[in-house]
Amino acid sequence: MALDAGQAPDEFKAHPDWKDIAPSIAESVTLGDGLRRARESSGKSLADLSAETKVHSRFLTALEQNDWSSLPSRVFAIGYVRGYAAALGLDEQLAVERFKRDSPDTSAPLKAPIGIAFEDVKRYSPRIIAVVAVAALAIVGWNVFQRINLMKAPRASDIAAVPESWTLGDVPGQNGLIDLSAPRAAPLDQTTPALYITPGLEAQLTGIDPNDPAVLAATAAANNAPVQKAFNPRGAVYGAPATASQVVIQAKKAGALVVRLGDGQALFARQMAAGEAWRAPMGVSATIDVSDPAAFDVYLNGEHGGILPAVLTPLAQLNSRAEQAARQVAEDQARRVAQAQAVRAAQQAAQPAPPPVAATN
Template sequence: MAEEGSAEGEEGHSPPAPTLDLEVGEHVGAALRAIRQSRGLTVQDIADKTRIRPAYLEAVESLRLKDLPSRPFTIGYIRSYAQALGFPGDAAVARFKADDPDRNDALRAPVGVRRMADPRLRVMMLAGMLLLSAILAWNLIRRGTLEEESRGPTRLITADPPRAAPIGPISLGSPLPAPVESNAPPPYLTPGLESQLSAALPEGLSSGEDPTLLDLGDTFTPQGQVSGAPAGGGRLVLQARRPTALIVWGPDGAAWFARSLAAGEAYRAPEGARITFETVEAGVLAIFVDNRALGVLPAGRTSASSIALSPPS
């Protein structure tokens, strides 16, 4: 009887669950998904921890690279995902590079960023074509007029009567000066053309303004979601003047924040954090320190410490 009970106990005892790590699955995304599911976490739970959109996390789990931004963004997402699960971010990135070693294409524009054409360019091209057409038409009309004047009225040509032979010496006067060069006509401006070209430009638009950028003023005013540190938790704020992408790198090289910002949305840097900002567009992210405008963020990477030490503009 004891042997039968012992046998039943051995049959009812389930074997320990296998330990999951970043090497399971067909790729790193599958490994991250398996670890998340084993811990009973949802995609939204990971999105709340990493501040990454759930759609991007699902694309990482399936390794659908066509649905993700450029390669640096994808690496940052994988690093943050692994760290949210308690795994080293560098190990997850190494697995990703082993799964996809042959990507060497140029950086794509971040997902959600739209390139907008300058409306002034079309107006300037149209104005130039009108001006060129007017000058060409005037030259053709002017040349035809000059040719008609040079020919003079049509007359019947008859034989000249015989001339009498000159008698005595003939005196010649002093030579006349060379004729004035008249091949180049004086400049001509079509009447009313200048006023029409001025009216075609948008009212109040100067050469240094971009009509696609949002005017944020000299004082920081929230016009959408403010990510990063809570209100009062940092002096430095970046605010988007139109839709753009922002990556915030921590001192250890991990991506603290990586997402697309809509016009008016902002990111507040934690006070004293040694972080670096990265963007692909210059002049789109406005800088505010102590709620005062300090300028705009250039393209590439900029450390937060260099901005905080800059004097207010």
Template sequence: MPLDTGAVTDFATAGGSPGFGSGAHARRSQRVVLEGDTIGQSLRMIREARGLSVDAVAEMTRIRPSYIDAIEQSDMSALPSRPFAIGYVRAYAQALGLDGDAVVARFKSEAPDHDATLRNPIGVRHNKPPRFGPLAGVAGALLLGLIGWNVARHAMAANEAAQPRAVRQVPVSQIKPATGVVSLGAPLPPPPEATTPKPYVPPGMIDNGAASPADAAKAAAERAAADADAPPIGSAFVQNGKIYGDPAPGVGLILQATKGTTLTVHGAAGAIYFTAFLKAGEAWRAPAGLKGLAVDAGNPAAVSAYVAGVSRGPLKDPTTSLAQYGS
């Protein structure tokens, strides 16, 4: 498609400075129709006549130099998708001071779009929407069936309630009392969960044997006396209840409660060797060989200390070191 160049031979002068032209020369350059086999060759002729390099045009239009070379060579395979290529041609023409619409129209005529379908950009894929149509149909059918079944069930229930029921009456004369002997089997054992569990014994609370039944009355009387007053100093130790601690009888230290009180025995590092609530008459025997123990009593006056079976009197402080008793 040869183009009439008119009387303009110096494109740099007709277009003014590189870029968009101005004045009468710019208006004349807009009417210039260039000679050349393709629009790309025409654009290259103007660029060279204006003394512009490919890099200079790329700097003016922000288009890659490789795309400008592809436009001048009419190499459509080296250009991106058609909308981008048209935009690059328009920007290239405007940078040379030409009518962008006219240049784009010729570019479209020389490179018609035979495939209207746009090419996918690199890295993009089409994700088909999930097909929920069949599932939605099945769900709808199940829902309708459930609703229909409920309606039918309620209707049948209402119909049965509305109809009177026939009652068969038996004459009293035909009723006979039950006769015979009813035998009952042996009682069944209680289930496992109904059995009484074993009582829990805290660590250190070792039962050294309870008083015999013959001594029960004597122990009760002695506990009553212990509740009244603490035994005097020098009195002998009398067992009035359980003795915890060291199971081996000896002549060491024994702490006996004359009234109900808490008693905790611990070491210097805080380790607890015994703790319990002692009833009146119950006692704790210190293990042999343990040193550095201390005792905390809720009511010190209710705990009497016995050394070698002889009373040393009640404790005086809430926390008492057993070293003063030789333990």
């Protein structure tokens, strides 16, 4: 790096090609004057320095004219000063220091001397503490005053006498204790609504009056079988349609249900959740395989028929039970109708014959 001493030995000055060295940057009035005088002494133009330093000539002109506002950010400006000084053989660090002195950095805020701010706080702290204490005492005193004003002295009740209904013991108008009977058994689970019969229609079709006490007694005597709980879907129902099935298997709790055909092929297989059901098709030879027979209810023709009898249950057995139950219901219905018709015929036979109507001339 070239030294910018500003002086040269006498033996160098005696040489015919000697040129006076440019004054030092430190001795120049401004940085721009020192850079301009050094460039003029070197015989270089701004265009030559711009090509050498790769800095635009307008930025080099701004440096020579001390026009710091035309320069880019401070980091780039310092780089331009360093490159300019290196191209002219000047001391780069000295040029940068001169630039920082001529163009101080104003971006950093000035800070107060250490100790002044603390002295201000220390000076006013007693006043601040006193104001805060007075405000706190005022708030506490106001709350205490409000509570004292709201306090009332205890006084006697306005009720002259205690009502009789408030006293413990017998209730007025009630002489003895209430006796409760034992709880009754819960009714049978039946969700199927009763069949609606148009008044008078049954009598016209069957010749039996459903309101006749004798008919009702005969029907009640014939219908002694209790009605079982009906099938109530509580989840997804798989399998055959409702019109093509007489057997429904419903899961009371989670369990596996697999239905296999005679050749071993699986007709239905699923891990059933509680409430899900499967309708068995009619006329299919298959075997029902379950993980737990007690976890599945069997419904025959819509009525509860117990649980599965075993882990492996032939489907034909359940369909046969359903058909037998359907035939039994049909036979019971026909028997009730026949009994009702017999009672009706007996009543009509017991009635006296109407007197003959006399012919009139």
